[in-house]
Amino acid sequence: MASIDAVLLALDNNRPAALDRLFELLAIPSISTDAAYAPQCERAADWLAKELTGLGFDAAVHPTAGRPMVLGHAKAAHRDAPHVLFYGHYDVQPVDPLELWNTDPFKPELQEGRRIVARGASDDKGQLMTFVEACRAFRETGGLPCEITVLFEGEEESGSPSLPAFVAANRDALKADLALVCDTGMWDAETPSITTMLRGLVGEEVVVKAADRDLHSGMFGGAAANPIHVLARILADLHDGEGRVALAGFYDGVEELPADVAEQWRALPFDEAEFLHGVGLSVPAGERGRSVLEKVWSRPTAEVNGITGGYGGPGFKTVLPAQASAKVSFRLVGRQDPAKVRAAFQSFVRERLPADCTAEFLPHGASPALQLPFSSEALTRARRALHAEWGKEPVMAGSGGSIPIVGTFKQDLKMDAMMIGFALDDDRVHSPNEKYELTSFHKGARSWARVLDALAK
Template structure:
């Protein structure tokens, strides 16, 4: 049977089994697998066991693997012809607070109709249970049609993604040989803004720093000490405001070392997306884009590094007024990295920068909050073109290679520890309300997501 006929039979089976697949997803969503809350420790394990049982029923050799935190689920298909692939998703979910903003109990999922669209409503529907189940359902239909699973598949489902993945790197390191493949597939991203299918080919890295500046050993009366004693808020404000120049460029020495301009292919792809920055910002009550002069909005969102102040505190900010010089001030600062920027060099440059603003009798301390380099995928791998064609055929629109402004550290971990690139394909939408009350996933995203993976598996076999 040729690939086209294979695809057609598997796609038909997915269409016929959609209602049953939705029932399975709803059952999965009923498990409150909140990894950040110790009260839900057993629920997280229940979700792992549910997944493991589903995978075993399809013929995968699957097991629940204990870690220092929540368990991993690992499953493998029989060996045979075909490219070795690793598929990753996570089965833990975000907390549900504030509960009173939900229109229905978050772990009593249901199918709803809204503005002519069928939706799956419930915590984890989009992030990431619905997404990972698109791949599982594609495998189920493949097995039903062909009598066997696609060969050389390894599935890795994590239970700690929403709590910082503390056990992931040790697990990858300890199981490097078992988990290594030629390419990783990650379904934790989304469609482009207008519903166009997309493959994320680059992710920004991240450096997080908390800085605390201390001056006097107590808060001081501003009348007695103002103008004479150091004010840590003023010191910190000067240091932070000097992070960028009048053109929007970051001023840290060596900050742009390793930052690469767009390739001609990506530049053409991104221009064709016709991104409207004003419309995008209007969704959050803004209109005018800022940033580095001479750069397009998508360059600034996806391909240029950033320096942002995420929080600042010090002194008195309660009701009324209190005229003090604070004894300390603190801020949280993050840098999104691109290209080959080195996180530790960026961290050192920032710390040196703050130190340079410090008077002799003041002190500063820094607290590290994560650091990871950017991830840039090698799209010359034929798998990318094959997946792009498969997505385009399924969705009836040409798929795009896009960047992501955020960070997905797992892609970098796969590259650094397992030595393979990742192909990030997801079917979430901007209005899925992930991490927020009333999370949802379109039935279309679920159904066409499974069909997309079936086509991709056929193209990569």
């Protein structure tokens, strides 16, 4: 196997051809959510399978009930190499509103010599092709350093309806030592990032009922229980005076950040005031004594997402409603148990119901938090590899939301995932004039080459 310097040189020499290949893929309008584009999704899957086959992968297109999957596998140049699963998606969002695009979204352009503009340039075709190009450079210089399985999905932008069944049916073919996911971004244009934490989620709807019908507030007001009042008091009690969630056992399994990660977050050039100002706010809410980054990356939350009850139409109606409802979501971290959190919330509500009131609960899904252990050897090696390429220590980032495929890998394949991507905040993902920086594309490929080399060693 050639040295990493030879692999990086091959990547640099192949830059024009790599860009041409990316443009070919970007020109395919693989919009998964619109059935009219199903043939184009098949075309994109065929294109990728052919590329992988040309690189020595045993690759094939696998039909599903929806859009096809591309699955490929290649052995390493040496025995006893680690086995990684790389995931990306080739489908893209619709382009509407088309009139807001400055160019044809499926005629990719390199603008100002540094910006690739097309639908899917950043999400996720440009990202997945950084990995493909890294594999190409290894093949040209002696062989892959790791055993590699590649999974390219065609329905990520439409909710991945076919993915769970596909993973279940191909569990043996997908199982690896570690998953690599490219659908994330950098801290800024010069600082790489590894997303190590994804918050989990519990969604719950509660309906509080009192009288058997809506009541005239003049005749019953002050004497009859008002479900809106009852529900409002219960929801207000969800947080204590310090902004902490008041459910019994809610913080079981929540751990503090390692000292070095906490220090890195404190040192990041993140303006909390500007972050809030951008959405018309000025004062941080939530837990006292916690930074905004902690609150959105590594701390659990309870949020009321919607309340209904009584009359909400035009004009005015003096009524005591028979029922009121609220939708509440809990973002989870660490080892919090979604089932225990749901049970604790239901008990919390029932304990506070006055006489004549009842509560019904409607679940809206649940998933645990996911975290790549900070002590992971793979994480340590990837950090060194990214630092070597960018000259900066990568940010160990968290994500306030979830990436479903990572949960699928963990729950169904018992496999951790390391999320490394090279998108930027201004890439206009899902919007008109989506772009991907040429630097992200070229240095992204070099970064993956370094990461694979580091994992193999």
